[in-house]
Amino acid sequence: MTKMARQIVSTATIPAIVREAFRVAQQERPGPVHLELPEDIAGEHAPDLPCIPPHPIELPAANPVALDRAAGLILGADRPLIMLGAAASRPRLTDALSDFIRRLRVPFFTTQMGKGAAAGGTNLYIGTAALSERDYVHQAVDRADLIVAIGHDTVEKPPFFMGPGGPTVIHIGYLPATVEEVFFPHAEVIGDVAITLARLADRLEGKLKNASALLPLREQILAHLADRATEGRFPLTPQRIVHDVRQVMPDDGIVCLDNGMYKIWFARNYRTHVANTLLLDNALATMGAGLPSAMMAAMLFPQRRVLAVCGDGGFMMNSQEMETAVRLGLNLVVLIIQDNAYGMIRWKQVADGFADWGLSFGNPDFVKYAESYGAKGTRIETADGLAPALEAAFKAGGVHLASVPVDYSENQRVLIEELGRLAKSEGAGNQS
Ligand SMILES: Cc1ncc(C[n+]2csc(CCOP(=O)(O)OP(=O)(O)O)c2C)c(N)n1
Helix, strand or coil, X not given: CCCCEEECCCHHHHHHHHHHHHHHHHCCCCCCCEEECCHHHHXXXXXXXXXXXXXXXXXXXXXHHHHHHHXXXXXXXXXXXXXXXXXXXXXHHHHHXXXXXXXXXXXXXXXXXXXXXXXXXXXXXXXXXXXXXXXXXXXXXXXXXXXXXXXXXXXXXXXXXCCCCCCEEEEEECCCCCCECCECCCEEEECCHHHHHHHHHHHHCCCCCCCCCCCCHHHHHHHHHXXXXXXXXXXXXXXXXXXXXXXXXXXXXXXXXXXXXXXXXXXHHCCCCCCCCEECCCCCCCCCCHHHHHHHHHHHCCCCCEEEEEEHHHHXXXXXXXXXXXXXXXXXEEEEEECCECHHHHHHXXXXXXXXXXXXXXXXXXXXXXXXXXXXXXXXXXXXXXHHHXXXXXXXXXXXXXXXXXXXXXHHHHHHHXXXXXXXXXXCCCCC
């Protein structure tokens, strides 16, 4: 669960271990470390040892040979695409990514966890791969002859499958690519990604023959995001829920997703304008994580709107944290997408031709449940009720829970039937 776990066995080692723990936690890929302080050591008198202060760390810059090789491949491409993956989503990279995209004028798509890594407004965003194949954006991915994959981490579900005869893939990262059956880049540029991007852009700016070859597909891909987004159906379509959430979230508002079916809809349909404003996990994808991640976001950014979006299943795995949120006096709105079922598993069972089995469950009365923690609760009862309820909850402040019923028949209609038809007619999904 952590990048490092150490037990402190002597007081003399504390400064070095603490220093090392921070180094490991902060270096790519950043993550938690665990130090255990046993009671007997904690009771000892420590020698008067100074802390070991951290020093600035400059990451190594990529080898010029690798940069030249990658530049050569990109210059030779007829239909290039850029992909932003999980490790592209670092606050310190936002400017470098946005500059790179603007200077090359190559359209880009994102993985689920790469979403929002670059600042908005380039008009070169062509979609997010919420599925591994046959998503709308795969109309472009399947036509690309070269993909510059920036920061792809194979811990994510694949944003596309590589296979024989597919596009050339260049991996740009802090760390070498993990080669897998469906991801085996043809070239790599490893080092500080910001430096790599600036040096590549210096080599390529204004020289690409077909930088925007796939850009004409942008309009038709993004047009799908408006499908049923304002429909008056009740329970609400997932598209409408994403649409209404977008209405009430300011550009810098942070949406923190738990894990369930709605994650696919948010990953594809929610447009981000500011980096790191849609937080989701496409790796372990642990149910129950949405509420705690939103609580941390609310603690770090008390001035910004923070919304946790959870399925009823995922919320109930960690809902006791409502007490913590109330106790800490957070300003936080929790939106529960209610289908009284494990919707994502239902979708997978249908997609695989299995009978619907063992997926439905009952829920508490969410309004009363919220109130029992000292939070406020709202039940959405009309199609037009969601946006005003969220707006009122944010304005009121404090911890607020809103539950909204969802019509998940859209999962089958869009994600299985429509995308399946699209793939057949396009001859897409060429590799699996
Ligand atoms: C801790 C954990 N258990 C099981 C899973 C597998 N899983 C992924 S989504 C899902 C169903 C989620 O149901 P819910 O939270 O109600 O959201 P919905 O899919 O209905 O929108 C399950 C069981 C998981 N990701 N994490």
